[in-house]
Amino acid sequence: MEVLIMAVHILVASFWIGGMLFMVLALSPYVRKLPEDVAVKAYQEVGKRYSFWGTVIGLPVLFITGVLNMKTMGVGFSDLMNSSNSYASTLHHKIHLFILTVILAFVHDFYVGPRSHLSKKFKITARVIGIINLILGISIIYLAARLRMGG
Ligand code: HEM
Numbered sequence: 001m002e003v004l005i006m007a008v009h010i011l012v013a014s015f016w017i018g019g020m021l022f023m024v025l026a027l028s029p030y031v032r033k034l035p036e037d038v039a040v041k042a043y044q045e046v047g048k049r050y051s052f053w054g055t056v057i058g059l060p061v062l063f064i065t066g067v068l069n070m071k072t073m074g075v076g077f078s079d080l081m082n083s084s085n086s087y088a089s090t091l092h093h094k095i096h097l098f099i100l101t102v103i104l105a106f107v108h109d110f111y112v113g114p115r116s117h118l119s120k121k122f123k124i125t126a127r128v129i130g131i132i133n134l135i136l137g138i139s140i141i142y143l144a145a146r147l148r149m150g151g
Pocket of ligand 1: 009010013016017062063065066067069070073091094095098101137140141144145147148
């Protein structure tokens with residue numbers, strides 16, 4: 001069961017980060033060449049679906065499977081305050097970055113993103129938040145790799 005939970009955690013993490021990388025590296029360069037109104041529509045349609053699977057389903061699943069992984073690794077939330085334990089302290093940083101990711105994802109998907117056709121300000125803010133969340137995601141992967149090596 002522990003292996004299955006970890007496999008789900010890694011699968012969803014791949015979707016979360018992979019989806020953002022796909023948008024930046026594959027979708028965006030193409031969509032940006034389309035006429036403005038078509039491009040905005042494409043971003044909104046793709047964004048809506050990614051937001052459902054990534055933000056609404058994916059992030060809660062990452063949290064639940066992450067907490068179950070903690071149980072498997074024998075770490076409790078009270079251990080996270082122990083800064084002399086490098087595993088617990090790396091996990092503590094990982095959870096902080098995760099909380100920031102969740103806040104930014106909700107602001108991006110449910111406030112700024114749906115308004116990005118209204119003004120340039122919303123459009124640029126949506127792009128900047130998207131890129132910050134990609135950087136946070138990659139940083140979380142780095143911390144996950146450190147955990148794998150013991151912290
Ligand atoms: C965007 C969010 C997240 C991403 C991308 C992510 C990614 C990953 C990945 C790729 C691994 C596999 C590393 C390995 O081989 O062990 C992993 C392991 C793990 N994750 Fe996450 N994770 C996220 C959120 C969380 C959260 C919120 C928690 C805790 C509440 C958590 C707790 C753990 C634990 C305990 C492990 C096992 C680490 C070990 O090998 O000792 N993760 N995570």
